Amino acid sequence: MQAYPRIRDVERIVVDVPFTPRCQEWNAREVWQWRISEVIRVTTDVPELVGYGETILHYTWGRVSDAAIERVRGGNPAEFLGDDSLGAGLQMALYDLVGKVLGVPAYRLFNLPRVREWCPISWWNIDMPPEAFAAEAQEALAQGYTSYKIKARPWWDVYAQVKQISAVTPPHFRLDLDWNTMLINQGNAAPVLAELDKESRIAIYESPIMQHDVEGQRLLRQKITRPLALHFGEPPFPTVVRDMVCDGFVVSGGVAGILRQGALAGAFEKPFWLQMVGTGLTTALSTHLGAVLPFAQWPSVNCLNNYADDLLSTPLVIQGGYLQVPEAPGLGIEIDEQALMRYRMEPPYEHPQPRLLMSVVWPGGRVMHYTQMRPQCWDNFLLGNQPAQERGVTMEVRPDDGSPEWAELYARAQRAPVRDQR
Numbered sequence: 001m002q003a004y005p006r007i008r009d010v011e012r013i014v015v016d017v018p019f020t021p022r023c024q025e026w027n028a029r030e031v032w033q034w035r036i037s038e039v040i041r042v043t044t045d046v047p048e049l050v051g052y053g054e055t056i057l058h059y060t061w062g063r064v065s066d067a068a069i070e071r072v073r074g075g076n077p078a079e080f081l082g083d084d085s086l087g088a089g090l091q092m093a094l095y096d097l098v099g100k101v102l103g104v105p106a107y108r109l110f111n112l113p114r115v116r117e118w119c120p121i122s123w124w125n126i127d128m129p130p131e132a133f134a135a136e137a138q139e140a141l142a143q144g145y146t147s148y149k150i151k152a153r154p155w156w157d158v159y160a161q162v163k164q165i166s167a168v169t170p171p172h173f174r175l176d177l178d179w180n181t182m183l184i185n186q187g188n189a190a191p192v193l194a195e196l197d198k199e200s201r202i203a204i205y206e207s208p209i210m211q212h213d214v215e216g217q218r219l220l221r222q223k224i225t226r227p228l229a230l231h232f233g234e235p236p237f238p239t240v241v242r243d244m245v246c247d248g249f250v251v252s253g254g255v256a257g258i259l260r261q262g263a264l265a266g267a268f269e270k271p272f273w274l275q276m277v278g279t280g281l282t283t284a285l286s287t288h289l290g291a292v293l294p295f296a297q298w299p300s301v302n303c304l305n306n307y308a309d310d311l312l313s314t315p316l317v318i319q320g321g322y323l324q325v326p327e328a329p330g331l332g333i334e335i336d337e338q339a340l341m342r343y344r345m346e347p348p349y350e351h352p353q354p355r356l357l358m359s360v361v362w363p364g365g366r367v368m369h370y371t372q373m374r375p376q377c378w379d380n381f382l383l384g385n386q387p388a389q390e391r392g393v394t395m396e397v398r399p400d401d402g403s404p405e406w407a408e409l410y411a412r413a414q415r416a417p418v419r420d421q422r
Contacts (some may be wrong), residue, residue, distance in 0.1 A: 008044050049100055068086045128156075159391060193205060203226065288331070312333050363390070365421055
């Protein structure tokens, strides 16, 4: 009998994958580090058997430690399946590898029947002005998407954002809004969501108020017509189902954690998004999980569209808002080795924070200046120091223009947000 392949080595390849131009412009304020991906290559004593995975180093549920690499080196890769302690990229690479060893797609390794061959997928962007969101929506349609998840923020006019997206998309195009609790409480949220309920494109609201506010969530659900989604785990799952806190979830993490959360949500017939951020590698793994989780019914959030390169030799197939589950062994994808060489990055594996002035402008000319989105701008709004959601509000972003005036205002705003009047 032929011996099972053993893990010979684990290689880290850190790459700096460019964003598309529009995403680069707006991601620069807050998620500029998401460009940096650590690709894990696992080789075996059978040269043709190689597994690949990735970790978005500055946005991950778990980095790959040196100890994890030492633990798997020399071992049977099948022995480590389902071990979330390995970290994102290494765990992914082992599922890819074992699938190739057995000649089966990765979803066959989850010990669950396949329930779909095509998984719903969503276009995703961080907060942008209305015209930028509209342009992204048009690009989403051109690339086969019919669902778009956006970050709703109190420093933009959300009503104008929805209007402009709706003006350039067909009736079947769907829009999901995520506030990350920025509306704070149901008293703020209820009139905003009631107004947005009138917009036919909107499908789901995510985390409009503080997730731990059980009574607030219940009251809000009674006042709106769209599903309300929360990140799985807060409030605790038993509280959510007992007190009817939400309609569905955001599910993320390692493979074992996702399968557990998906099973719990499914037991109470609660749909969910799979949220796994990365290039084509991570998106492929997300699709394999979606293939076997019956209630992964909401469009997955992978942020693939933010990247100018998916790191794959052949793109994943996206049509009519759905992504086809790869049927080839492992993740079912082929890595573009030339792209890995082209984008390879030397340490330190980080980019400096861009020097930007972010100025929130309200009707009437009141202005607040910030130099950081997190924690500075976020905290200022979450403390209730600024209006929760006003019409006509906008954000102006100004890079360093070399002027003494810019430098003086930037220095002041670094110490604390600066209030101004035009």
